[in-house]
Amino acid sequence: DAKTTQPNSMESNEEEPVHLPCNHSTISGTDYIHWYRQLPSQGPEYVIHGLTSNVNNRMASLAIAEDRKSSTLILHRATLRDAAVYYCISLNSGNTPLVFGKGTRLSVIA
Amino acid sequence: KAGVTQTPRYLIKTRGQQVTLSCSPISGHRSVSWYQQTPGQGLQFLFEYFSETQRNKGNFPGRFSGRQFSNSRSEMNVSTLELGDSALYLCASSNLYEQYFGPGTRLTVT
Numbered sequence: 001d002a003k004t005t006q007p008n009s010m011e012s013n014e015e016e017p018v019h020l021p022c023n024h025s026t027i028s029g030t031d032y033i034h035w036y037r038q039l040p041s042q043g044p045e046y047v048i049h050g051l052t053s054n055v056n057n058r059m060a061s062l063a064i065a066e067d068r069k070s071s072t073l074i075l076h077r078a079t080l081r082d083a084a085v086y087y088c089i090s091l092n093s094g095n096t097p098l099v100f101g102k103g104t105r106l107s108v109i110a
Numbered sequence: 111k112a113g114v115t116q117t118p119r120y121l122i123k124t125r126g127q128q129v130t131l132s133c134s135p136i137s138g139h140r141s142v143s144w145y146q147q148t149p150g151q152g153l154q155f156l157f158e159y160f161s162e163t164q165r166n167k168g169n170f171p172g173r174f175s176g177r178q179f180s181n182s183r184s185e186m187n188v189s190t191l192e193l194g195d196s197a198l199y200l201c202a203s204s205n206l207y208e209q210y211f212g213p214g215t216r217l218t219v220t
Contacts, residue, residue, distance in 0.1 A: 032207075043114075043200045043211030044153070087153075097143060097166050098202075098209060100153035 002027040002090040009105040012078045020073040020104055022088030027068050032091050035062065035073045036098070037084040044087065044100075047073065083108045112136065114212035116201050122218045128189040131215045135182050135203030141165070142184040143209065144176060147198040156199075159184055191219045 005023040012018040024033065035047040048055055048062045050071070055062040061074040075082055087103040115134045123129050135142050143166075144156040155168040159178035176186040182203070188195055196219045202209040 034207075036209075043202070043214050044209075046208040046210065049207055097155035097158060097168065098145075098153075099155065100145075102152060 002031055004088045004090055004101055006086070006088050006101065006104045008102065009107065011107045011109060012075075014080060014108055014110050015077050018075040018078045018082070018106065018108075020075070020086050020088075020106065021070065022072070023070045024088070024090045025069045027090050028092065029068075030092055033062065033064060033068075033071050034089045034091055034098070035060070036087045036089065036100075037082075038087070038103075039081075039084045044098075047086070049091075078106075078108045080108050080110060082106065114201055114203050114210050116199075116212040116215050118215060119213065120216045120218075122220060123191050124220055125191055125193060127191050128187060129191060129217060130185055130187045131199055131201075131217075133184045133186075133201030133203075133212060135184070135201075136210055139203035139205055139210070140182055141204045142178055142182060143202045143204070144184070144186050145200040145202065145211075146170075147200060147214070148196075153200070156186065188217075193219050195219050 002024045034049040036044040038044045048060050050062045063072045085103040085105050087100050117132045141160045143158040147153045157176050158166040162178045173189045178184045198214040200214045202211045
């Protein structure tokens with residue numbers, strides 16, 4: 001599993017798009033990129049995952065660089081409820097164990 | 111579908127005591143993982159059980175143990191509690207790619 005690097009914190013205005021970056025320069029060909037977020041006083045919540053192609057779901061989009069050394073989680077319209085710590089995790093086989101870094105603390109301003 | 115439940119939600123114990131925490135996974139999920147979250151160390155993987163067998167183990171002392179029952183419910187036990195064991199203990203159940211976390215048990219050791 002590759003080490004990931006994320007900014008400590010980011011700030012966004014409500015209803016604006018948010019691009020959360022993640023570097024994973026040592027990622028191997030079979031490592032998936034997973035994103036989880038943890039809202040205040042809650043357990044982590046799965047957001048999205050991908051391998052090579054960009055992925056979309058109801059919560060967010062995941063854009064993966066062509067060389068797979070970086071990826072970006074995109075929240076299309078940030079809301080106050082999106083304020084959380086976002087974790088980017090590189091994972092090889094199966095889906096455990098998740099190795100959490102410090103993540104990016106996203107603040108959303110009304 | 112009901113989410114992951116953990117009991118109790120809050121617990122206060124004294125140094126030297128032991129504690130058992132319980133986790134009920136989402137129906138149909140056979141994998142249960144446990145994580146410890148502290149302000150200093152962040153989220154750290156404890157162990158994972160699949161079909162009543164420990165499949166992965168993190169780097170924690172032997173005082174931390176767990177088990178899984180035939181209905182996939184899981185318990186973790188911490189013996190001879192230390193002050194440093196004060197943490198939020200999170201349980202996650204998973205299907206193929208996503209882990210679903212419970213709200214956690216907040217353990218305070220005095």
